[in-house]
Amino acid sequence: QVQLVESGGGVVQPGGSLRLSCVASEFTFSSHAMHWVRQAPGRGLEWAAIISKDGIYIYYADSVKGRFTISRDNSKHTLYLQMNSLRPDDTAMYYCATNPVGSYWFDPWGQGTLVTVSS
Amino acid sequence: QSALTQPASVSGSPGQSITISCTGTSSDIGGYNYVSWYQHHPGKAPKLMIYDVSNRPSGVSNRFSGSKSVNTASLTISGLQAGDEADYYCSSYTSANTWVFGGGTKLTVL
Numbered sequence: 679q680v681q682l683v684e685s686g687g688g689v690v691q692p693g694g695s696l697r698l699s700c701v702a703s704e705f706t707f708s709s710h711a712m713h714w715v716r717q718a719p720g721r722g723l724e725w726a727a728i729i730s731k732d733g734i735y736i737y738y739a740d741s742v743k744g745r746f747t748i749s750r751d752n753s754k755h756t757l758y759l760q761m762n763s764l765r766p767d768d769t770a771m772y773y774c775a776t777n778p779v780g781s782y783w784f785d786p787w788g789q790g791t792l793v794t795v796s797s
Numbered sequence: 798q799s800a801l802t803q804p805a806s807v808s809g810s811p812g813q814s815i816t817i818s819c820t821g822t823s824s825d826i827g828g829y830n831y832v833s834w835y836q837h838h839p840g841k842a843p844k845l846m847i848y849d850v851s852n853r854p855s856g857v858s859n860r861f862s863g864s865k866s867v868n869t870a871s872l873t874i875s876g877l878q879a880g881d882e883a884d885y886y887c888s889s890y891t892s893a894n895t896w897v898f899g900g901g902t903k904l905t906v907l
Contacts, residue, residue, distance in 0.1 A: 715898075722898060722901035723837070723843065723886050723901065725888070725895065725897060725898055728894075728895070728896070738895075739895060773842065775843075782831035782833070782849070783831070783833035783845055783848040783849070784835070784843070784845065784888070785854065786842065786845075787843050787844075788842060789842050
């Protein structure tokens with residue numbers, strides 16, 4: 679069964695940095711685009727970034743562009759999100775998710791890792 | 798990248814049907830048949846319920862159905878059950894090669 683497990687969340691001060699990881703198992707990681715989606719407390723889901731299966735194509739939501747960097751290591755079946763210049767409104771549960779090959783929907787998702795930006 | 802518009806809440810009694818709307822623009826919902834719907838229980842991973850407007854993944858009850866007209870997609874749940882109570886989100890691919898979600902709808906089964 680496909681499994682995605684996020685880690686790296688925690689408490690960080692405004693202006694600080696954090697790197698999230700998402701380890702994939704039981705599927706051909708290198709064949710799938712990967713995404714980060716976040717949910718702030720009491721708010722809805724917000725798409726943040728996508729990286730293509732080979733890392734060539736990368737797109738970001740305007741809210742994170744210039745501050746966050748998505749990357750992947752296919753040899754380690756791992757997706758990353760480097761978050762810099764963090765702001766209180768970046769406080770959220772961060773989920774990684776994948777598109778089945780050739781699709782435009784998200785399935786499956788990880789359980790999420792919580793990032794809290796606070797002084 | 799404005800969020801798709803969903804009602805904040807809907808409710809229904811067991812056995813009834815409800816419909817959740819999701820309104821976007823010609824740059825997202827109206828431009829592609831790439832609308833998907835997710836069921837989300839707090840603290841758990843979102844679950845795919847509908848993909849490509851109206852298709853159900855294996856294992857999802859046929860009580861869930863999806864449709865689209867111009868810039869508005871809809872999720873209908875028939876024969877409401879207590880276990881359907883959750884937050885529901887729509888999502889669409891966009892012309893900017895990005896994705897956008899709706900604000901979410903809280904379904905209450907009375």
